[in-house]
Amino acid sequence: MRVVIGSLMVGLAFAVPGVQGGNQGEPFMLTNGCINCHGIEGQRPPGVIPSLAGRSEAYLYETLTAYRDGTLKGTIMNRVMREYDDQMLRQLANYYSRLPSGSLGSDCKDASCR
Numbered sequence: 001m002r003v004v005i006g007s008l009m010v011g012l013a014f015a016v017p018g019v020q021g022g023n024q025g026e027p028f029m030l031t032n033g034c035i036n037c038h039g040i041e042g043q044r045p046p047g048v049i050p051s052l053a054g055r056s057e058a059y060l061y062e063t064l065t066a067y068r069d070g071t072l073k074g075t076i077m078n079r080v081m082r083e084y085d086d087q088m089l090r091q092l093a094n095y096y097s098r099l100p101s102g103s104l105g106s107d108c109k110d111a112s113c114r
Contacts, residue, residue, distance in 0.1 A: 033080065034092075042096045054101030060093035 034052070038044060042052030052060065066072035068081035068089065081089075 037076075041099050043099075043101070051101065052096040053099035055097060057093045057097035060096055061089055064089045064092060 034042070037049045038052050042054075044051050063072065064081055064084070065086075067074055067077040068084055070078060072078075084092075
């Protein structure tokens with residue numbers, strides 16, 4: 001568990017400067033901390049941790065905001081999202097919603113997350 005948390009923190013450390021700098025690669029840099037659990041470009045095999053690629057922007061934004069605000073409980077997402085502002089969450093949601101869901105399948109069983 002320490003390795004996972006440490007990896008996420010390292011990823012987040014690299015993500016924040018890209019956001020503050022206003023660089024064109026902001027959304028990609030912002031996702032560095034997400035890769036460890038959600039897979040490269042938000043695609044991972046169906047299971048406990050959901051794939052993010054191809055989900056609706058509204059669903060992603062609402063879910064990330066709920067983790068940040070504490071209205072949705074998770075094992076690590078509440079701590080990770082705590083430092084993200086609305087603009088960062090919108091960028092993440094937009095980035096992942098534009099990615100193709102790919103061949104890994106989707107663990108989303110209803111239309112609310114597409």
